[in-house]
Every structure is written in C-alpha cells, then in structure tokens.
Amino acid sequence: MKFDKSVFSELVQFLEKSEIDNPMAPFIKPQEVNEKLDIALNEEGISSQQLVEILKNIVVSTPKTSSNRFFNQLFGGRNSEAVLGDLLATVLNNSMYTYKVAGPQVIIEKEVINQTLKLAGYSTSGSGTIAPGGSMCNMMACIMARDLKHNKVRAEGVLHKMTIYTSQESHYSITKNAAFIGVGMNNVRKIETNSMGEMLPEALEKQIEKDLKNGFVPFFINVTAGTTVLGAFDPIVPTVAIAQKFDLWVHVDGAYFGGVLWSRKYKYLLNGIETTNSFSVNAHKMLGTPLSCSILVTQHKNQLFESFSSEASYLYQTDDEEFNPGKISMQCGRRNDALKIWTIWKSRGHLGMEKLVDHLFYLAKTAYDYVINHQDYQVYSNQPSLSVCFNYKNISAEKICTQLYEDSTLMVGYGSFREDVFIRLILVNGNNSQQDILNFFQVLEAQTYENLAIEK
Numbered sequence: 001m002k003f004d005k006s007v008f009s010e011l012v013q014f015l016e017k018s019e020i021d022n023p024m025a026p027f028i029k030p031q032e033v034n035e036k037l038d039i040a041l042n043e044e045g046i047s048s049q050q051l052v053e054i055l056k057n058i059v060v061s062t063p064k065t066s067s068n069r070f071f072n073q074l075f076g077g078r079n080s081e082a083v084l085g086d087l088l089a090t091v092l093n094n095s096m097y098t099y100k101v102a103g104p105q106v107i108i109e110k111e112v113i114n115q116t117l118k119l120a121g122y123s124t125s126g127s128g129t130i131a132p133g134g135s136m137c138n139m140m141a142c143i144m145a146r147d148l149k150h151n152k153v154r155a156e157g158v159l160h161k162m163t164i165y166t167s168q169e170s171h172y173s174i175t176k177n178a179a180f181i182g183v184g185m186n187n188v189r190k191i192e193t194n195s196m197g198e199m200l201p202e203a204l205e206k207q208i209e210k211d212l213k214n215g216f217v218p219f220f221i222n223v224t225a226g227t228t229v230l231g232a233f234d235p236i237v238p239t240v241a242i243a244q245k246f247d248l249w250v251h252v253d254g255a256y257f258g259g260v261l262w263s264r265k266y267k268y269l270l271n272g273i274e275t276t277n278s279f280s281v282n283a284h285k286m287l288g289t290p291l292s293c294s295i296l297v298t299q300h301k302n303q304l305f306e307s308f309s310s311e312a313s314y315l316y317q318t319d320d321e322e323f324n325p326g327k328i329s330m331q332c333g334r335r336n337d338a339l340k341i342w343t344i345w346k347s348r349g350h351l352g353m354e355k356l357v358d359h360l361f362y363l364a365k366t367a368y369d370y371v372i373n374h375q376d377y378q379v380y381s382n383q384p385s386l387s388v389c390f391n392y393k394n395i396s397a398e399k400i401c402t403q404l405y406e407d408s409t410l411m412v413g414y415g416s417f418r419e420d421v422f423i424r425l426i427l428v429n430g431n432n433s434q435q436d437i438l439n440f441f442q443v444l445e446a447q448t449y450e451n452l453a454i455e456k
C-alpha cells in the first residue's frame with residue numbers, strides 16, 4: 001500500500017481527538033466549502049503528506065455523527081467491533097455473489113440471516129439477504145409479494161391494477177418503490193392512523209374491500225415497526241388476520257425498531273411477527289453498526305429465489321445454489337455488509353446485543369421523563385420509543401434546530417405529526433450515558449432564542 005498503517009492510524013487518532021475537542025463541526029455554508037477546503041480535483045497529483053493534511057481539514061469540518069452532540073438521525077455512535085468488521089470487509093474486498101469469491105464470508109452472512117430468522121420466529125428453512133439499505137429491503141419484499149400474486153409479472157410486466165397498503169406515517173420508500181416496481185405511486189393506499197400514529201386495522205380492511213370492488217388487485221401490506229417520526233408500532237396481529245382473509249403479503253418494516261427482537265424485554269412490541277411474510281431491520285440504526293447493514297428475512301425461500309435469480313454462466317461456475325447468494329440479491333457485485341454485524345454480535349453475544357437495545361430504551365426513558373416533568377416542554381411522543389418528540393417554551397422547533405446547528409451546539413431535527421411540528425430527539429447512540437442525555441437539555445436550554453415564537 002502507498003500509505004503505511006501509521007498514516008491510517010494517524011488519521012483515525014486525529015478524528016477521535018477532533019471529536020472530543022469539537023464534538024460539533026464548525027458550520028460552513030455549502031457555497032463556502034470550496035473556499036475553506038481544498039476539494040477541487042486537478043491535473044497534477046499531490047504528495048501523500050499533502051493529502052493527509054487536506055484530509056485532516058476535511059475531517060474537522062465533517063459532521064461528527066458519533067459524538068454525544070448528534071441526535072439528528074436514526075443512526076449514531078460508533079462501536080469498535082463493528083467498525084473493525086466494516087474495515088476488514090473493505091480491505092478484504094470480496095463480492096457477496098458467489099462462494100468462490102467470498103468463501104467463509106458467505107457462511108458468516110448465512111449465520112447472521114439464520115439467527116435473524118430465528119429471532120423473528122420464522123422457520124430456519126426460510127431465507128434472507130443483506131441489502132444496501134432499508135428502502136431496498138422494503139422494495140425486495142414488495143417485489144416478492146408482487147411476483148407471488150402474479151407469477152407472470154417478471155416476464156410480462158405489471159398487467160393488473162395492483163395496490164399496496166401502508167400507514168400515513170410509514171417511510172417514504174414505500175411510495176418510491178411503488179413507482180420503481182411498476183405498480184405506480186397512485187396505487188399506494190395510505191391508511192389512517194390513531195392518535196399514537198399506529199395504523200388502524202378497520203380503516204385498512206375497509207380500503208381493501210373498496211379496492212376489490214373497484215377491480216384493483218391488493219397484494220402487499222406494509223407494517224411499520226417504529227415509524228420514522230414518532231417510533232410507533234403498527235399492530236401486527238389484526239393486520240395479519242386481514243391479510244389472510246384477502247390473501248395478501250405482510251411485510252414488517254423494522255428498519256428503525258426491528259432491533260427490539262434482540263431484547264427479551266422489548267420483543268413483545270413485535271407480537272405476531274412469526275405470522276408475517278417478511279421482515280427487515282437496519283442494524284445501522286439500533287444495533288450499532290456503521291452504515292449500511294440492512295437485513296431482510298422471509299419465510300418464502302423459493303419466492304426470494306424466483307424473484308431475484310437469473311442465469312449467468314460467466315458468474316455462477318461452482319457450488320450449490322445455496323452458497324451463491326448472488327442468486328437472491330438485487331444487484332450483481334455486492335458489498336460485504338454482513339461482517340460488521342457479525343463482529344459486534346460475535347464479540348458481545350446475544351446478551352450483549354440485548355444489553356445494547358435495553359440501554360437505548362433506558363436513554364429514551366431518561367429523555368422522556370425529563371421533558372414530561374419540566375413545564376417548559378410539551379410532549380408529543382409516547383413510550384416505549386427511541387424518538388422523544390417535544391416543543392420547548394412554545395418556540396418554533398424548526399428555528400431551534402436551525403439555530404443549534406448554525407451555532408455548532410447540537411445536531412437535532414424536527415418532525416411533524418398531523419398539525420404539530422416538534423423537535424425529534426433520537427436515542428440510538430448506545431455509547432451515550434444518562435448524563436449525555438441530560439447535557440443535551442442543558443445545552444438546548446442554555447442557548448438564547450430571540451424572536452423565535454411559533455407563528456400561529
């Protein structure tokens with residue numbers, strides 16, 4: 001390698017120190033980045049020492065998603081075991097389509113999938129894959145459901161007016177995917193939710209009946225386990241009962257909160273999951289791996305193969321189908337995202353993973369108790385959830401979040417549910433302590449906000 005290991009560890013040490021010294025990157029307007037950092041690509045190259053210096057400046061200015069000031073997204077924090085797995089995957093640089101090219105990495109992925117099948121209560125003769133993101137897992141589930149409904153779709157295209165059901169609070173990927181897979185965005189039915197943001201089974205059933213009467217072909221229900229804003233759980237048991245009545249596929253989008261399966265204390269939130277058709281979880285959200293690590297499992301091993309296999313004699317030249325996972329993936333070359341969840345899971349065991357999940361709920365409870373017990377706050381979310389949603393002193397959430405960001409004090413975002421807009425504090429960094437959460441509120445309260453009242 002052109003860079004020896006010391007250069008690499010120098011950069012990593014620099015990053016770690018920079019995170020402690022400046023947990024928030026300085027705010028730079030996007031239009032000003034090129035003035036402050038040397039990013040332009042030029043005719044001539046530069047020395048490795050120059051490159052390292054430039055990279056250091058870039059590191060300082062890049063948002064620190066692992067710091068205890070970052071609560072902005074559904075991921076955060078850094079766990080060394082998982083990072084080690086991810087770095088090794090990069091250095092090894094296998095592609096996860098054949099056993100010939102990836103060797104034991106294929107067996108590692110299979111172990112992760114088998115253990116996830118077990119946790120979901122699916123038969124271990126089910127199957128699964130690791131896809132490049134939760135949106136893609138949702139798409140793969142939807143494609144399997146579509147093809148199971150009409151097995152000629154793959155060859156002939158979508159010939160029926162097929163319909164998809166998901167709650168109003170579900171992730172936007174469901175709608176995007178409907179466009180991608182030929183079903184059409186207008187054929188996504190956004191089902192009403194109750195005041196907690198959970199899909200209403202009665203409204204779902206009514207909509208399906210109406211569509212059937214009008215000649216549509218319902219085929220897919222998406223159940224969200226942890227909605228993106230409030231972290232609500234759609235009820236699985238009544239949804240599956242409806243699905244069985246009309247012969248529809250039920251997918252559980254556990255991108256955000258699927259990690260509850262790793263905890264004996266919280267897995268009840270997914271009661272009934274063993275009766276669903278597919279389930280996906282983003283290990284890079286609750287389970288502490290770097291982006292991205294998205295696991296999809298299904299009870300329908302044959303359907304996964306039917307929907308995603310294709311012949312390629314230049315690729316598949318050895319071994320049983322069973323060990324060539326390229327036959328059940330969306331893409332051809334596929335990054336090894338299995339190793340990072342395997343390394344953290346292997347090193348901590350089931351019990352350590354459970355501890356991580358339980359700790360996140362403890363942090364969330366800490367934040368929830370804080371806002372519910374302080375009169376300057378108005379609360380919009382419920383427990384248990386890793387999203388704690390609130391407003392502070394009747395000041396506009398958008399303005400608070402923007403000011404905290406531009407002043408380089410905190411990274412936190414806002415969300416909305418029905419008419420309310422509020423700050424959405426996300427507790428997914430397992431390295432945070434109770435004190436880190438209380439510090440969040442201290443910093444938020446220490447800021448002076450002027451002329452920021454909510455405009456009514």
Ligand SMILES: *Cc1c(COP(=O)(O)O)cnc(C)c1O
Nearest residue numbers: 133134135171226228253255256
């Ligand atoms: C994050 C999220 C997704 C999308 O996952 P990506 O990995 O970002 O594609 C889907 N559904 C829910 C509920 C999510 O929270």
